[in-house]
Amino acid sequence: MLAETICSAVSAAGLGIAAVTAYRKRFLTALRITAYSLIPVGLVMTGAVGWLASTAFSPLAWAGFGVLGASWALFALTRAVERRRGIRAERAAAGDGKATPVSPSASAPALRQGTARGSRPATSSAPGSSAPSGASASSSDDFSDIEAILKKHGI
CATH class of the missing domain: 1.20.5 (Single alpha-helices involved in coiled-coils or other helix-helix interfaces)
Incomplete structure (x- = not known):
């Protein structure tokens, strides 16, 4: 009995909100609110609310x-x-059950290919960067392709 009363009150409130929304000339939203507000009354009429209430307290x-x-x-x-x-x-x-790691020289051809295009590897860190001046040559080679792309676009 209490669940049915609550559902009816929720539906009535929803229909009131839909009426105010329709008064503000928002008819599509008002129809959507009306559809949502009719769901609780439909559930009460089918008996689903009574079944749910008896199940919730069992x-x-x-x-x-x-x-x-x-x-x-x-x-x-x-x-x-x-x-x-x-x-x-x-x-x-x-086989042995262990995954084989990728060899360190696997990326070497790609690095050499990037330097062969005419982009020179950076040998010193850029002004204002926090990289140490004694950075290894391999780390500077890693960024040579990126520097070439940025220079190409004028960045």
Whole structure:
């Protein structure tokens, strides 16, 4: 009885807000508010509110929700274990089980290619930068392509 009264009051308030919105010549918004405000009355008329109110205060229903939650947790746990076992099996089938790291010289051709285009590597840090003056040559080579692009665009 209380839930039905609350739903009716919410619907009445929503219809009032819709009327004020329509008075302000915002008809599309007023229709949308009207549609939302009719939902609680429709739920009361179908009996869904009564069923929901009786379910919300039932200890048996809450125990059922707990059982459903435990079931979901068990499904998630078994899925995680299956994935973990699948990854181990793939690693064992691949060989030693360790991932091979990328060799340090793998990016060297790309760095040489950038300097071959005519861009010269920066040998000293730019004025105002916080980089130490004794930076290694490899770190200056890393930024030579970026410097060439910035110079090309006049930055």
